[in-house]
Amino acid sequence: MEIQNIPENFYRYKQMPIWTEETIPEMVLTMHNTKVWVWWKASILEWALKYTAFKDPRWEVEYELVINAWEFGTSSPQKWHKVEPIWKLKMILEFFEEKPKAVQELEEEFKKAFPDKSPHYEVEYLSSIVENRESKKALDLWSGGGRNSLFLAKAWFDVTSWDQNLDWLAETESLARSENLKLTTKRVDLNETLVDQNYDVIISTVVLQFLEKESAKKLLKSATEKTNIWWYNLIIVPVDAEDMKCPIDFPNLMTYEEYLDFYKDWEIVHADDMVWQFHRTDENGHRIRARFATIIAKKIK
């Protein structure tokens, strides 16, 4: 594990369950390496982990490293190494691989126009799998600073951005205009609004938790009903999980399974409940972690 940054054109495709000193698999405790195209990242939730790097598979130690709670380490492809709990341990291991070419191409175009905006990988991925995007209608439920709305518009969707913050909406609209993109905005309070027109793609990223629980359910139901058949929804939202209760007391905290239930008759293109971190920090300056439901689903009837 080096303190090397994982390359920007890589994305996290897998996360292992939380490991303790009792559940950490034997395989990572002995010398091994990763595949040519895979980066690792180990985040320590509690206690500490020792990492030993080897020069080659003949057990000659290159260096040793201790990774403490709240720190992380990375390991580049094919690096020979082993890890061991120092005493007790609670950690998360994640795997990264290169983004698909189609995503990288869309990203490149987007970065040229909006170098300061970083959309969610899932929005990029969804855009990349839709072949006939031109002028298809996309709705961004709470567009915030506009990163995802602008990405969808740059990828040729005809975008409607909803938020309650007028300044952000004005900024998003003017950025879209500077690139001649199809994007309109509307100020709404989503505790009192339902989706009332049909769309091809509806996204909601890291916002449903702010609503009252009943409003969030009604809104999401309206979004599913107003999505055209053969088209998509994408949601990313913090959830309460058995192994990790969301530490922030949002008005709406459902479980991953409850969110999946909205899409039980849809084709699930991608779904996971990996651990992420908020921008918000705790009293010690550590970024707060929680599980997030990430669901991309296609309406098939």
Ligand SMILES: C[S@@+](CC[C@H](N)C(=O)[O-])C[C@H]1O[C@@H](n2cnc3c(N)ncnc32)[C@H](O)[C@@H]1O
């Ligand atoms: C964490 S930001 C996420 C923004 C965006 N989806 C993204 O991923 O960058 C949360 C957004 O929810 C909006 N919001 C919160 N409560 C709202 C409400 N009741 N009605 C409309 N927008 C709301 C805020 O204005 C903010 O833009």
